[in-house]
Amino acid sequence: MFRNLFQQSGKDSAIDKMLKSYRGIEIGRSEDGVLCASSTEVNGFKFLRLELVGPWNIRTQLGAEVIWRTEDSSLEMESDSTEIKSLFSKKLKQGLTHFDVDLDESLMALIQAGSLKSVKLTFKKEEIAFQITQPDALRQIADAAGKEPEVEVDMDAVDYEDVDAEATPES
Numbered sequence: 001m002f003r004n005l006f007q008q009s010g011k012d013s014a015i016d017k018m019l020k021s022y023r024g025i026e027i028g029r030s031e032d033g034v035l036c037a038s039s040t041e042v043n044g045f046k047f048l049r050l051e052l053v054g055p056w057n058i059r060t061q062l063g064a065e066v067i068w069r070t071e072d073s074s075l076e077m078e079s080d081s082t083e084i085k086s087l088f089s090k091k092l093k094q095g096l097t098h099f100d101v102d103l104d105e106s107l108m109a110l111i112q113a114g115s116l117k118s119v120k121l122t123f124k125k126e127e128i129a130f131q132i133t134q135p136d137a138l139r140q141i142a143d144a145a146g147k148e149p150e151v152e153v154d155m156d157a158v159d160y161e162d163v164d165a166e167a168t169p170e171s
Helices: 002-006 010-021 105-113 135-144
Strands: 025-028 034-042 045-054 065-069 074-078 087-089 096-103 117-123 126-132
Touching: 010 087, 025 135, 034 135, 074 096, 074 105, 105 135
Parallel strands: none
Antiparallel strands: 025 034, 025 126, 034 045, 045 096, 065 074, 065 117, 087 096, 117 126
C-alpha cells in the first residue's frame, strides 16, 4: 500500500521525460524560465505558438493577455487559446505551457523590425515577463508560418525495385 504512495505515476514519468528531452526554439528568458516559439498556419490564418518552460503550473479557462514591448511602444493581444493547462512535473518542479496568438500584421511588423524587447504574459493573477533574447530566431519562426518545409529527396536512395511495374509508364 505505501509503496504506491511513493512511486511516480505513469503520467508524471512521461511528463518528466518530455521536459528533459524538450528542444524548443528559444526566443526569450525570464528569471525562472525560457520562452520558446513556433509558427503555423490554419485555414489561411497564421499563429505564433508560445511555449513556456519553467516552474509555472498554469490552469485557466480565460486565456492569456500578451503584451509585446519595444523601446517606445507596446502591442496588447489576447491568446487565441482560452483553455491553457500546463504539463507539470512535481518531481522536477517544472512545467511546459503552450498557447497560440494570432500572428497578425501588427505583430509581424514588430517581429520583422527586430524591435521587440520583451513580452509580458498574464494568466489570471500570474504575470510572467520575458526579455526577447533571440529576435532573429523569432523573425525566422514568423517568416516560416504558412510555408511548406523544404524537403530534399535523395533520388539515389529510392529503391526502384519496389515500384509496381504496372504503375510505371512505358517509354
